[in-house]
Amino acid sequence: MVLFGQFLEILIGGLLSGVLYSLVALGFVLIFKASGVFNFAQGAMVLLAGLALVRSLDLLVANGFPFWTAIILGLVFAGIIMAVTAWLVERFVLGPLVNQDGLTLFMSTIGATFVLEGASQMIFGSDVYPLRLFPTDAWFLFESSFPGGILVNKLDVWGGLIAGILVAGLAIFFQRTKTGRALRAVADDHAAAQSVGIPISWIWFVVWLVAGLVALVAATVWGTKLGVQFSITFLALKALPVLIIGGFTSIPGAIVGGLIVGAGEKLAEGFLGPHIGGGIEYWFAYVLALAVLLVRPQGLFGERIIERI
């Protein structure tokens, strides 16, 4: 029973921290699906969104704005920054490179990463900025069934909730709106989408904007956990195995992949760690990704490829 309680605690903690990986992977998938671009800059976008939010928040609070007003204004400001970024990327990076091959576009997003990282730190500063949006204390659940109960971080629960709302919102956007439908059309066939009058550059702007807003959501949770700081960009590296496991083109894949990696690495650390030495957490995701690559190269949820008749 004690062991089971420990297992549950690690599993829940792992799943909830995996939500963050899911959020970052989601940003990748959105852009990859719609434009075939592997966006190396997704981690830099989380940093930029976090810095824009925390710095404007601090400034507003220092100038006597009530906390909740400041949060709303801060989120709006960060949202606008992400929109401007999306526009700049479309206008000056992807637009001019239209019809280039995937590798060229990938390289261009590496360039964009450095520009974004440099610019965001130059404008907003390069310290560690604490963000306090969500409670960070813990709950103890099921104290009657397990000795000491199961410890659950409130922040992780908030993260899970917000991610759930975000995914539901994206699902509605993609399935029910005209722009969402156009996005799926572009993801299927650029040229055909253009032939029916869907403006590709507008769609790319919308995709980068949505990915920017997803980055902002990731930044609120991650920033509360560890403070907004440069190391947030390393999140992007964790997203890679998540994408390999879930499949580059699948939104549910990004979510499930993130959860698998989150839960898997925590469980491995908790149960295997004591036997084979710690630090499993740091490489577990990559080994798992390799295993998936060998067995199912398109990932668990990789899109069925429909051959045209």
Add this chain to the structure above:
Amino acid sequence: MSSANTAAATEQAKPFLSINNIEVVYNHVILVLKGVSLNVPPGGIVALLGANGAGKTTTLKAVSNLLHAERGEVTKGSIVFDGTEVQSLSPNEVVRRGCIQVMEGRRCFAHLTVEDNLMTGAFTRRDGKAAIAADLERVYAYFPRLKERHGSTAGYTSGGEQQMCAIGRALMSRPRMILLDEPSMGLAPQIVEEIFEIVRDLNQKERVSFLLAEQNTTMALRYANHGYILENGRVVMDGEAKALASNEDVKEFYLGVAGDKRKSFRDGKHYKRRKRWLA
């Protein structure tokens, strides 16, 4: 409308679409169209015929302004649709003005349902949900098979259904002119006939004009009022559809009647070479 009247209309009415002596270059070096001119009168069905590689698709893409995406460019001449020079417009503006292309190979959005495919065609419209819903029903009235399959993933429907889906999708933009590229490609003869009958219906009931690129010369000339024959990026002959269908050279080269060693239309004994600098 009798063919004599149509011919008269072709001569007199201001063309709805006029292509004037255009040249198209791909990748800055490959000259593909070498001075093509043609007209589509309002309410006409004009066939653009020619072998594979003659330049039919390139001509249609020049009109719909989709060449940029293929690194192609109109380097000479002009294209006027309904009084507006097309070259200065973006592809979506061309669609909004009522001229839409149905691409070769159908190109339905494979992972979208048939109905979602149709709805993407309404992207440029600003006239409200009710009007779009009414048009969806109209499309279903023309293509009852699409109504049956409205929830199916388009990639898993038959070739004929995909062609109907592609035409229906174009109709959702409320076009006055459809550039239809090889609708018969890879389809069984009855399906081809079914599709051409619908094209004629749309032309007569909805007054949609068609510029129809086809290799299936017999079929195209049966439904078109006028035809142009393209060879190596040049118009080598044009005329009323009936006249073309009974022309000896056309019969020989494109209708599969007879056939000896002559390689090009130019060698035809009945064909006198005409220069066509202007339409």
